[in-house]
Amino acid sequence: MLTTLVHKQPVSVGSQWAILNSTDVDTGVQGSPSHSTQINVQKSAIMFICPRISVLNMKRPLALPLCLLVMTMSLAGCVGGNDDSPDTPEHVVDNLLCIGEIGWGHSREMVDMPYVITPIVFNGELYYFADNSERMGADLWKYNGMNASIVAEIGGWDETGFVIFNNELYFGASDEIHGHELWKYDGSTASMVADIEPGSNGSEPTDLQVYNGELYFSAHDALNGGGLWMYDGTNAPSMVANINPSGKGMAVFNNELYFGASDGIHGSELWKYNGTNLSMVVDMNPQRIDYEYHWFRNGSFPHTIAVFNNELYFNGVVDWDNWLSELWKTDGINTSMVDSKVAAYGTVFEGDLILWTDTGLESYDGTNYSSIFTSHWSDKVGAMGISVPIVSNGNLFFGTINENYVQELWMYDGTNTSLVATSYNQVIYNEPMHRLTQYNDDLYVVVGGRDTMELCKYSPL
Secondary structure (H helix, E strand, O other): OOEOOOOOOOOEOOOOOOEOOOOOOOOOOOOOOOHHHHHHHHHHHHHHHHHHHHOOOOOHHHHHHHHHHHHHHHHOOOOOOHHHOOOOOOOOOOOEEEEEEOOOOOOOOOOOOOOOOOOEEEOOEEEEEEEOOOOOOEEEEEEOOOEEEEEEOOEEEOOOOOEEEOOEEEEEEEOOOOOEEEEEEOOOOEEEEEOOOOOOOEOOOEEEEEEOOEEEEEEEEOOOEEEEEEEOOOOOOEEEEOOEEEEEEEEEEOOEEEEEEEOOOOOEEEEEEOOOOEEEEEOOOOOOOOHHHHHHHOEOOOEEEEEEOOEEEEEEEEEOOOOEEEEEEEOOOOEEEEEOOOOOOEEEEOOEEEEEOOOEEEEEOOOOEEEEEEOOEEOOOOEEOEOOOEEEOOEEEEEEEOOOOOEEEEEEOOOOEEEEEEEOOOOOOOOOOEEEEEEOOEEEEEEEOOOOEEEEEEOOO
């Protein structure tokens, strides 16, 4: 049965665990929601139905009794009762221990993305941002496997991400004086690296990536706009190129730095930097549209995916009117299209490239595709409701959300796919269990409720 802590912000975690809802009881049936979970679903139905009844084309005196009737039927078990419980495979247990609340992430996107911040292991502890109920903003927290504690009361900015550079932890944050800037934590003190753009907004650094012993990132200032910046760990950060990165992440391949950017002539396309020279890899989408109103349609806005068979795979949009995407690859010299396919992110597992596609999660061996998991939420833009996959303890894990809005954690061993954990919290949109992170021998995930997001641990039996 699922066991989690219940609190409004991270607290000390000992050997005692409280169940997901203080009134939850074990039904004795693995894989089925408890009675209190069903009540929560009924509450959601009431909250959804009643406001809509009130705006129907009827007089309000009729609307109120109808709403009360729905409430009565729901509480009596006629709506969302035991017979209508979400179907889940047998012998599936929840297998989650939750640490406490975690920051939402900058965008609350319906799909998980690599550039949305994920907890990181630093100096043997797990670091993350968590909302502070006593003040506005997300503070920096850490978890050592037993206890969670606050590290610094700063306004952590999820879009920047975490990276370790020169044995220090780097991230984006703000304080009462400065806007979002580059910060670092040396294990005892958190400090701002530089105030690149003074004022309340800050330079909003993103895409942190270590390359050639230096820290690269994208940031903007009032004088130059967006640009590629570099920090050597000693001197003040400096702009490497006055080019506008697209904020979709950076990748190091063949001792070169790859990222999406626009130079003001081309749209957002894939570029590379070798430490001296900057060059565009390919102009995937030469289409140009009125910049003032359709800036996001200028260029392909590429995502770097993974290095597979000594080639860097990436994806971009080639036709915004029809939302057509293509999968490409480059060996550093030659660049070619692989397939007309949506593939925003992925990883390598068991000698295959694992891709998030327009149907779900697929495996690609360099020639053929095979399905690992089909999403319940697919459209021409992509298969929403699947997280960034991660390899942990020799298996591939990924989060999903099913048609009943139940968040799930799945495992793929290279042959079979199995459901290993679930969360029956009320979720927002079709957001999956996401932000998967390996810490010690455990896999950590983020589960989302209507009002909170929690950091939880999956411990396989």
